[in-house]
Structure formats: structure tokens, C-alpha cells
Amino acid sequence: MIIVRNLTKTWVDGQTVLSKVSFQVDKGEFVVLIGASGSGKSTLLDCMALQQPWTEGQLIIDGSELSYKKWGDRFKLRREWAFLEEKPALHPKKNALKNVFSGRFFQLPLWRKLTGTISTSEHILAMDYLERVGLLDKAKMLPAEKLSGGEQQRVAIAKALASGAKVILADEPTKGLDPESAAKVLQDLRTLCKEHDMIVIAATQSLEIAERHASRIWGLAEGKLLLDIPARRLTQSEKNKLF
Numbered sequence: 010m011i012i013v014r015n016l017t018k019t020w021v022d023g024q025t026v027l028s029k030v031s032f033q034v035d036k037g038e039f040v041v042l043i044g045a046s047g048s049g050k051s052t053l054l055d056c057m058a059l060q061q062p063w064t065e066g067q068l069i070i071d072g073s074e075l076s077y078k079k080w081g082d083r084f085k086l087r088r089e090w091a092f093l094e095e096k097p098a099l100h101p102k103k104n105a106l107k108n109v110f111s112g113r114f115f116q117l118p119l120w121r122k123l124t125g126t127i128s129t130s131e132h133i134l135a136m137d138y139l140e141r142v143g144l145l146d147k148a149k150m151l152p153a154e155k156l157s158g159g160e161q162q163r164v165a166i167a168k169a170l171a172s173g174a175k176v177i178l179a180d181e182p183t184k185g186l187d188p189e190s191a192a193k194v195l196q197d198l199r200t201l202c203k204e205h206d207m208i209v210i211a212a213t214q215s216l217e218i219a220e221r222h223a224s225r226i227w228g229l230a231e232g233k234l235l236l237d238i239p240a241r242r243l244t245q246s247e248k249n250k251l252f
């Protein structure tokens with residue numbers, strides 16, 4: 010479980026982008042964070058991942074408080090959480106299977122890190138993750154740069170799974186994708202939450218994504234979390250508050 014209490018973030022120029030944001034997220038939830046451009050969605054994800062210092066507030070994960078000030082806490086989240094970005098962080102010249110396998114880097118013993126050898130069981134595991142995102146047929150065929158945007162994003166999801174991440178933070182994971190590819194990416198994320206008890210928090214400006222795919226919707230405006238509800242269609246007045 011992730012608990013955030015009174016997260017406040019003020020930039021050095023004095024702009025307060027997040028103001029006393031509080032929430033709790035349980036395993037199995039697919040949260041979609043919506044808000045207009047500049048409302049602070051990316052900053053909220055960065056702060057949660059301890060990639061930005063907090064001005065104020067508390068981050069509690071499974072009962073332990075973590076802080077940006079501690080290198081070990083920042084390292085823990087970098088190792089244990091996965092990040093999906095608009096442009097998937099894949100090695101462009103390596104095939105899907107090798108990219109997924111690279112997600113296991115932190116789990117490997119030192120000698121395997123140094124030699125880069127892949128055991129049969131690791132190979133099967135990586136194939137298994139690709140199968141879960143429906144890309145088994147693309148495992149070895151092409152370098153990642155030749156896959157479509159949606160396929161690259163799904164390889165990045167398989168890589169996140171391979172890394173053992175229980176939390177995925179996704180910043181505009183479907184931006185620039187056609188509706189069909191975007192739907193596949195979002196379905197994969199939703200399935201992960203349901204079947205693997207993961208937490209996914211995805212930021213987007215798309216209300217439709219939130220209403221159709223999330224299990225819970227957060228709405229951010231003027232630095233405040235104005236909406237925290239089980240997913241449903243928003244009323245006109247709720248939309249007016251956010252956009």
C-alpha cells in the first residue's frame with residue numbers, strides 16, 4: 010500500500026505546483042491521473058518516485074516512511090518500481106526478448122551481469138512475459154526500433170514485469186498511439202493490476218482513458234487533488250473543475 014500525506018512541491022521560482030496532496034493506493038488498483046496541461050501530473054509522479062525533492066509531506070510504503078533525502082530510499086524505488094514514458098525506454102537495436110531480459114538486470118548475480126549470459130529459465134521467463142502482452146511472435150524478429158509505437162510500449166510493460174516491479178508509474182503511456190494500440194496498452198496495464206496485484210498510476214490528459222480503463226480516477230487542478238473516486242463517467246461539473 011502507498012500512502013501520500015500532504016505532498017507539497019514548490020519550485021525554486023516560488024511556484025507551488027502541488028499543494029497538500031494526500032491519497033492512499035492499494036494493490037490491484039489502476040489509477041488514472043487526469044488534469045489539464047501544466048496541472049502537475051508529471052511532477053506528482055516524479056515526487057512519488059522520489060525523483061524530485063518534496064517541499065513537504067510524507068511517503069509511506071507498506072508501513073515504512075521513505076524520503077528523498079535518503080539515497081537508499083531513492084535507490085529502492087528506482088530498483089523496485091518501473092516507469093513507462095511516452096517514448097518507451099528500450100534499446101533500439103536489441104530485439105524485444107533482449108529488451109525484456111534487460112529488465113532482470115537487478116535480479117542477476119554479478120557474474121551473469123558481467124558476462125551477459127542468459128540461462129534457459131531466464132529465456133523462458135522473458136518469453137512468458139512477452140506472451141502476456143501478446144507479443145510472442147515479435148520476440149526475436151525485429152530490433153525494437155522497428156516495432157510500432159504500441160508494440161514498443163507493450164515490450165516496455167513486459168520489461169517492467171520482468172523486473173519484478175509491483176508498481177508502475179506511467180506518464181502519458183499512450184500519447185501518439187492510434188486508438189487500437191492505445192487500447193491494447195491500457196488493457197495490458199489493467200490486466201496486470203487485476204491478475205498480478207500490481208499498482209499502476211498513469212497520468213494523461215485524456216478523460217476518455219480514465220473513464221474507460223481505470224479502476225480509480227484522480228483529478229488534479231491548480232495543485233490540488235480535487236477528485237479521488239472509483240472510475241465512472243464524470244459529471245459536467247466535475248469536468249469543469251478539472252479542465
Ligand SMILES: Nc1ncnc2c1ncn2[C@@H]1O[C@H](COP(=O)(O)OP(=O)(O)OP(=O)(O)O)[C@@H](O)[C@H]1O
Pocket residue numbers: 020021026044045046047048049050051052053214
Ligand atoms: N524542473 C522544473 N522547474 C520549474 N518548474 C517546473 C519544472 N518542471 C515542471 N515545472 C512546472 O510545473 C508545472 C507542472 O508541470 P508538469 O509537467 O508536472 O505538468 P503536467 O500536468 O504533467 O503537464 P502536461 O500534461 O503538459 O505534461 C508547470 O507549470 C511547469 O512549467
